[in-house]
Amino acid sequence: MxxxxxxxVAIYGLFWVLSAFLVMPFGLRTPHEEGETVEKGHADSAPVNFRPGKIVLRASLLAAVFFALYYANYVNGWITLEDLNFFGKPPVEDLGY
Structure with missing residues (x-):
């Protein structure tokens, strides 16, 4: 196939956005965890060490892994739509035609 x-590109992009949200919280530290004071007007939960480049790299790698698994399944057909149909076929109704 x-x-x-x-x-x-579209499927990798979807995996990338999902991956970005998955990896974003890892490694972030709040001012309280770093022993710093929170300035007036700043959120207590705002990270002090936000590194978007690291998030982009991690998300890209994770998205590549997800896409590789998706593409391998697409080519080999390990899991199909029939495998995900947990409720069986819908009943056929007699419409009286």
């Missing part, structure tokens, strides 16, 4: 390049 062959996947179109636009589908690859």
């Amino acid at each position: 062959h996947m179109q390049w636009f589908s690859i």
Whole structure:
């Protein structure tokens, strides 16, 4: 099977956004954890060591892993839509035609 390049970019982008939200909280420290004082007007939970470059790198790597697993399943068909149908086929109603 062959996947179109636009589908690859779109699916990788979805995995990247998901991955960014998954990796964002790791490694962040609040002012209280660092022993710093919180300035007036700042949130107590605002991180003092926010590094967006590190988040982008981690999210890109995790998204690549997710996409590789997705593409391997797409090619090999390990999990199909029929495997995810937990309720069986819907009943066929007699419509009287």
